[in-house]
Amino acid sequence: MLLPVIYIVIFKYLPMIGLQLGFRDYKAKFGLFGSEWVWFDNFIKFFKSYEFSRTLKNTVILSVYNIIATTIVPMAFALTINCIENQRFKKITQTIVTLPHFISVVVLVGILMRILDNRTGVYGVVFDAVTGHYPDSVFTNGRSFRHIYVWSGVWQSFGWNAIIYIATLAGVDGGLHEAAQIDGASRFERVLHVDLPHILPTAVILTIMNIGKLMTLGYEKVLLLQNSLNLEYSELISTYVYRVGLSGAVRSNFSYATAIDCFNAVVNLILIIAANRASKRVSDTSLW
Amino acid sequence: MKMSKRKIALLLAVAMLIAVALIGCAKATPEEAAEPAKTEVAAETTESTETAEAAPTEKVTLTVWAPDFPRVDYNNNEMTTWLEEHGNFDLEITAIPTEDYITKVNLALTVGDPAELPDVILGGQNVQFSAAKIQEWADTGTIIPLTEYYEDPELAVNINEAFERTGVDYSKQLSMSDGEIYSLATFNQSYGNEYSAKMWIYQPWLDALGAEMPTTTEEFQALLKQVAETDLNGNGKHDEIPLVGAQLSSDKGKWFNYLMNGYTYSGTTNYLAVNNGKVSAAYTTDEWKEGLRYIKGLIDDGSLISESLTMTDDQYSAILNAEEHTVFALCHTTPSAVTDKEIREGYRIVEPLIGPDGAQYAWYSPTQVLHMMVITSNCKNPEAAFRFGDLMSSEYIGISQRWGLQGTNWDYAAEAKDAESWESAYENFDLYFVAYDDAAFWSDTEPTTASWLQRGGLFVRQFGIANGIGVSKGAVSEYDANVYHANALYQTGGFAPAEVIAVNNGNLVYNEDEAEVVSELESTLTSFAQEYAASVLVGSKNLDSDWDAFLAELQNIGLDDYLAAIQSAYDRTV
Numbered sequence: 001m002l003l004p005v006i007y008i009v010i011f012k013y014l015p016m017i018g019l020q021l022g023f024r025d026y027k028a029k030f031g032l033f034g035s036e037w038v039w040f041d042n043f044i045k046f047f048k049s050y051e052f053s054r055t056l057k058n059t060v061i062l063s064v065y066n067i068i069a070t071t072i073v074p075m076a077f078a079l080t081i082n083c084i085e086n087q088r089f090k091k092i093t094q095t096i097v098t099l100p101h102f103i104s105v106v107v108l109v110g111i112l113m114r115i116l117d118n119r120t121g122v123y124g125v126v127f128d129a130v131t132g133h134y135p136d137s138v139f140t141n142g143r144s145f146r147h148i149y150v151w152s153g154v155w156q157s158f159g160w161n162a163i164i165y166i167a168t169l170a171g172v173d174g175g176l177h178e179a180a181q182i183d184g185a186s187r188f189e190r191v192l193h194v195d196l197p198h199i200l201p202t203a204v205i206l207t208i209m210n211i212g213k214l215m216t217l218g219y220e221k222v223l224l225l226q227n228s229l230n231l232e233y234s235e236l237i238s239t240y241v242y243r244v245g246l247s248g249a250v251r252s253n254f255s256y257a258t259a260i261d262c263f264n265a266v267v268n269l270i271l272i273i274a275a276n277r278a279s280k281r282v283s284d285t286s287l288w
Numbered sequence: 289m290k291m292s293k294r295k296i297a298l299l300l301a302v303a304m305l306i307a308v309a310l311i312g313c314a315k316a317t318p319e320e321a322a323e324p325a326k327t328e329v330a331a332e333t334t335e336s337t338e339t340a341e342a343a344p345t346e347k348v349t350l351t352v353w354a355p356d357f358p359r360v361d362y363n364n365n366e367m368t369t370w371l372e373e374h375g376n377f378d379l380e381i382t383a384i385p386t387e388d389y390i391t392k393v394n395l396a397l398t399v400g401d402p403a404e405l406p407d408v409i410l411g412g413q414n415v416q417f418s419a420a421k422i423q424e425w426a427d428t429g430t431i432i433p434l435t436e437y438y439e440d441p442e443l444a445v446n447i448n449e450a451f452e453r454t455g456v457d458y459s460k461q462l463s464m465s466d467g468e469i470y471s472l473a474t475f476n477q478s479y480g481n482e483y484s485a486k487m488w489i490y491q492p493w494l495d496a497l498g499a500e501m502p503t504t505t506e507e508f509q510a511l512l513k514q515v516a517e518t519d520l521n522g523n524g525k526h527d528e529i530p531l532v533g534a535q536l537s538s539d540k541g542k543w544f545n546y547l548m549n550g551y552t553y554s555g556t557t558n559y560l561a562v563n564n565g566k567v568s569a570a571y572t573t574d575e576w577k578e579g580l581r582y583i584k585g586l587i588d589d590g591s592l593i594s595e596s597l598t599m600t601d602d603q604y605s606a607i608l609n610a611e612e613h614t615v616f617a618l619c620h621t622t623p624s625a626v627t628d629k630e631i632r633e634g635y636r637i638v639e640p641l642i643g644p645d646g647a648q649y650a651w652y653s654p655t656q657v658l659h660m661m662v663i664t665s666n667c668k669n670p671e672a673a674f675r676f677g678d679l680m681s682s683e684y685i686g687i688s689q690r691w692g693l694q695g696t697n698w699d700y701a702a703e704a705k706d707a708e709s710w711e712s713a714y715e716n717f718d719l720y721f722v723a724y725d726d727a728a729f730w731s732d733t734e735p736t737t738a739s740w741l742q743r744g745g746l747f748v749r750q751f752g753i754a755n756g757i758g759v760s761k762g763a764v765s766e767y768d769a770n771v772y773h774a775n776a777l778y779q780t781g782g783f784a785p786a787e788v789i790a791v792n793n794g795n796l797v798y799n800e801d802e803a804e805v806v807s808e809l810e811s812t813l814t815s816f817a818q819e820y821a822a823s824v825l826v827g828s829k830n831l832d833s834d835w836d837a838f839l840a841e842l843q844n845i846g847l848d849d850y851l852a853a854i855q856s857a858y859d860r861t862v
Binding site: 033050051113114118119120133134136137139140142225227228229230231243244253254 | 357526527535536537574595597598599600602603606607610804808811812815819820821822823826828841844845846
């Protein structure tokens, strides 16, 4: 019991001391506690900046799209695999779809770029074999960015995310299915009226937790997939923080980056509270 | 999982920051720490003037840190001996693992105990000190300003000679925002690196078409179109790629600058141009607009494949090295990305193209200094330490660092053995010196005692050294000959504008205010300009109807503030 508490204090609460960076004009020579206070200047600068509306919009759209896809697909997969009687087939399938979860983001993006390359990749070669000419590159079309991002993520994670649903489904009382069968329910109707209601609370909890992370989409994969043609869709708050805060060509602006991330965290907190409230009111399921 | 990884990274970063800050608090404030160092320096210089003329009679012991390298034992090395003899030093060099050298040096100079610092800290190949780091250490007061030594002609003998040899007073590039110089530097002039956007086309296909080398943008376009329509690799398919590059922000994205240079000088990485001392962004001009129209024409012809706007360097290399050779033209310093030796030899240089209004420029980024040596506040005899750095700026070390021991590994042209069997690598340079078995000396894995192999310390080389190096007559490979020819063509062609801003604005030194503006706006502006260009080229934006909106958006981001900051940095430092 003590260990997790220590862990949380050291790695989650202590670092929050660093949040004051966002309210100071950080200079290495004066240190974290000696730099001058500028209060909300960094925040105001961000709200007024050219990047604000665009990064905010992209972050929200991509996140919402991502949450919807990564919630529905594993659920559907769990419900489907639960219907399969052949245990051997079930286990093998589950193992295969879980494996991609362990591929690192960098490797995944490398694989994606190779496969989707319109000349040297599988996509290009097959297209060429069928139609006799090379297709347009999917990467030159900025709009394709969101779909590539979300669906490659779904491919990578749906097997892993389905585990919790499959486990929940294992707990469905056999009597319910029998009763439904006696009442003349078809296989599909049983999924709809017995299995689905059973996993909905789990799905709601998971979605609430995901909403808490709405604004903090990992930047690595986005950065790796970024190019000048999809920047309009792919510049997120987190990649912007990375760009100005950590990889500045001239000078890294830690204060500004901290302020933006702090803003992010506050929005997340509000969202998670709102989602929890809404869910409590509508479905009686909630985190707290 | 992605989230947690990112958080851990962030947490670690924050934890490190806290640690640094806490330790920083415990110490005296930086100003206080810096004061005694400065007064000490002043005292040393006043008494130094008498001794400077002749080499000091008393041996000076200097403790030095240098990055390690398995082939070099600094304390048992001819170069060390040479330096000790000529400067009357006793050098005690500590080799520190190269992998975390910068980290270690940084910790020692920011939070370590100043009393434990050595007299001199050297950089080396792959471990240069960034200007930002120098500034930080200077602010902390652990490294001392050297400006007065630079200004003392009796101390900076070899450095002044180096200014003459290279024709560049590179000390200007060394000064920090407070106007002081804190470091000694490597300055390595060589052809090839200064002009890195060169167009190469595949000669066998040019011959097959019976075409001439293109000289204007128009001819180039016509030629590429011809390639697109002909099955030059003879596999029955139209899979020839007339021109390919990688995305604009990448290292292989210079094709864009090359094509644009027929219309207006498009600068380097940030597209900045200077006319009569006035800095401007090339992407706001009407010529830029016409250039975009031209490049869009190439894409519409199928001459420039649109993937060039999105490919990474890796994908680009994959295309160059595909099983079937398909690429006609590519743009880079050399065609070295092509791995097949025979195909690589087939690529020949194209001069910068002449645009419809006669514009003809080449991407030009003059040689930049690399900060390679600092003197710490713990140094008892900074003047001697400076002399040590000055000695390394000599021409002898310039050659010896790379090519070894004079008389054994190399000789000046006049003393060279078999002088008649050597010629200089570049036609327009005289044979300067001959390195006898360089491949063996440089790529050997055995330890050497002949030099430091550039792994530690600094060196200054003028064009004449690398370009006047002896190559065995008749034994130069076809590829090398192509590259020498191309380098000389661009370097001496007069394609560079009179005033330029180097790659990554490397020749500018910002003060505090300028750095703030530039760090905030530069990446946004540059990527927005690239984004607009790319969108126009693939047709998702319209060049004419979206142009005003583009200009307005640049103003919105803060183009004027940015240019004002660059201008003031330029006026002060270039």
